[in-house]
Amino acid sequence: MPKILIVGGGYAGFYTAWKLEKHLRKGEAEVTMVDPLPYMTYQPFLPEVAAGSIEARHAVVAHRRHLTRTNVVTAKITGIDHANKVATITPEAGEPYEFAYDQIVVTAGAVSRTFPIPGxxxxxxxxxxxxxxxxxxxxxxxxxxxxxxxxxxxxxxxxxxxxxxxxxxxxxxxxxxxxxxxxxxxxxxxxxxxxxxxxxxxxxxxxxxxxxxxxxxxxxxxxxxxxxxxxxxxxxxxxxxxxxxxxxxxxxxxxxxxxxxxGVMANPTVVRGGDLPVEERGRIQTRADLRVGTDDDVVEGAWAAGDVSAVPDLTGGGVGGFCVPNAQHAVRQAKLLAKNLVAVLRGEEPKDYVHKNLGxxxxxxxxxxxxxxxxxxxxxxxxxxxxxxxxxxxxxxxxxxxxxxxxxxxxxxxxxxxxxxxxxxDPRYVFEEFAARPRPASPASAGKTQESSADEKPAKKTAAKKSPAKAAARGKSEKVAG
CATH class of the missing domain: 3.50.50.100 (FAD/NAD(P)-binding domain)
Known part of the structure; x- marks a missing residue:
């Protein structure tokens, strides 16, 4: 069974996995999605979340609730060796390990782009x-x-x-x-x-x-x-x-x-940590059919979509000839990518992505x-x-x-x-403020306590030997008192 690895669970990654579950026949392929977060964030709602108009949990989509036939791995992809079709998965707990795949879909999204401005x-x-x-x-x-x-x-x-x-x-x-x-x-x-x-x-x-x-x-x-x-x-x-x-x-x-x-930039951890071709703006070089590569050269078994990719805008409306990084393109690219990937697995030809910005x-x-x-x-x-x-x-x-x-x-x-x-x-601030803690013993009292303990042990043994009845009675009374 071919193994499909999806890198990133944002817009493009989530929708690719979601649609693959719909288009793949049972047993046709095994899909694994890796993302450090267990949910997809619907980013157009972030301003309203910041303003208190939308509950934060309602602006995210849980991976495991809606991807029932996908292996969801909450971790990071820190390396892609596509020449050998192996990716390095680094979980939050535990050691990194290698994951072999047949098809890889890079949808790692983008991060905030900043400049070295002091402060x-x-x-x-x-x-x-x-x-x-x-x-x-x-x-x-x-x-x-x-x-x-x-x-x-x-x-x-x-x-x-x-x-x-x-x-x-x-x-x-x-x-x-x-x-x-x-x-x-x-x-x-x-x-x-x-x-x-x-x-x-x-x-x-x-x-x-x-x-x-x-x-x-x-x-x-x-x-x-x-x-x-x-x-x-x-x-x-x-x-x-x-x-x-x-x-x-x-x-x-x-x-x-x-x-x-x-501004934003393509996820540098994934882009720089792999051997897939990258264009001048730091995005993965992607064809119109969403396979990685150029018009003349296809990287077999590699796909990309969303903000991490440089997808040609065949409508002519994109900046620099490429699709702008927004949710509208990411979702539609992902839906077509899932269809194209299934088509390639079945020996059919993929279709080009063409979408005119709706506004x-x-x-x-x-x-x-x-x-x-x-x-x-x-x-x-x-x-x-x-x-x-x-x-x-x-x-x-x-x-x-x-x-x-x-x-x-x-x-x-x-x-x-x-x-x-x-x-x-900082959820533990109240607990930490009022939590009782053992008082540190002073060096002098600690030494004295150790000496007393050493002296008491033989004394107790001697007392027990001299008067077994008294010792038994004392133990009984202590038990009742307790």
Whole structure:
């Protein structure tokens, strides 16, 4: 039975495994998926998770619940030797081991792309994982709690200042959702006012959201300005030491919450740890039929899809001739990859991936959004409905759809959830604070105790020998007392 190894369980990896279970006949192939996380994260929902509009667990899909015929391995792939068709699996506990395969599907996704800017690695946080989204939400809520208990001044300003770096779709959605959350929080804190909160978006280019028209992006800028948010275009971050965000304009913005969304890059652990061909931007070189290689050279038994791959955009709309790294392409590539892989196993020819981008939709906080498809642009409440409708339907499996929809329905009547669970990141803090610990013995008393113990042992033996009856009586009374 051929062995299929899927590297990564994100969009492309999860959907590939999911569809392989549908297309493969029983006993036709054995599928193994390896990912360090036990779930797939639906990343378009991360801004809403950060804003408290979606429960964190509802924005992820458990691998083992929905992949019933796939061998799910929670570990990392740290090496790919495709020449010998062997991959190195490194579990969190235990020693690395080798896994032999016949077909490999590389769908390891992307990670946040950062630059060697002083202080960013130590003070900023990305927005690529569910853990990061939860941490951003809890940090903002905690900062409001702290700020409400101290007088006005530089420290309170720092706590109530949020800086988001990157003006793409991810950055704008996160920025707008957090601004909306902060506006709602102000009403819960009598000590604070709307003017006390400060939101800054830093973008190196001269515009935001290149996925939409210039007119639409300008509308978003005006909408953000109405909500008291500041957008710095043609500006770069030059430093963030101790939370002091230094800009190329010379301005310094002290902040306790810096969110980095300035681009992504293909997972370097997988790309650099293997012998598959890589193009100039660090992605795996992939053909239009999703096999690894070029038009003239095919790497047999190797496939790639999603953000880790450079797939030609045959519609001509991609940047640099390749599909842009987004969920829309990753899901559709994965579905075709599963069909193509099964076709190759059966001696048939694979088909090329052709998909014209349907457009872009973004949520800008509750009841506000933007939608762009060709020359059609929607703004405000209608676009927000389109955003929720599209992503609600795109969420894989009805089980997860219902959880998200039910949460939205509850929030409509109950409002968003403001519960701050930052202490979850340190769950033992209360137990450790009050847990009883043995008192350390002083060296003198420890030595004295040892001498006494040495003297007592022979004495007890002597006493027992001299008076067995008394010793027995004493033991009986001690037993009764106990």
């Amino acid at each position: 960013i690695a130590d003070n900023a946080i990305g927005l690529k994982t569910i853990e990061e989204a939860v941490a951003v939400r809890d940090r903002l809520l905690s900062n409001f709690d702290k700020a409400a208990s101290i007088p006005a001044g530089p420290e309170r300003d720092r706590l109530l200042t949020v800086v988001v770096v990157g003006g793409g779709f991810a950055g704008i959605e996160a920025f707008a959702e957090l601004r909306n959350l902060a506006s709602a929080l102000v009403g819960k804190y009598p000590q604070l006012s709307f003017e006390d909160t400060h939101f800054h978006l830093i973008e190196a280019m001269g515009r935001i959201m290149p996925e939409v028209s210039l007119k639409t992006s300008e509308w978003v800028l005006k909408d953000l300005a109405k909500r008291g948010a500041s957008v710095h275009l043609d500006t770069q971050v030059t430093g963030a030491v101790d939370g002091d965000v230094e800009l190329s304009t010379g301005e310094v913005i002290p902040s306790d919450l810096i969110v980095w969304t300035a 872009a939709v973004a949520g800008l906080g509750l009841y506000n959004g933007v939608f762009q498809s060709g020359g059609i642009a929607l703004k405000g409440f209608v676009a927000w409905l389109a955003h929720r409708g599209y992503h609600g339907l795109a969420m894989p499996s009805w089980e997860r759809k219902w959880r998200v929809l039910w949460g939205w329905w509850n929030n409509l009547w109950l409002g968003r959830d403001f519960v701050n669970l930052q202490t979850v990141q």
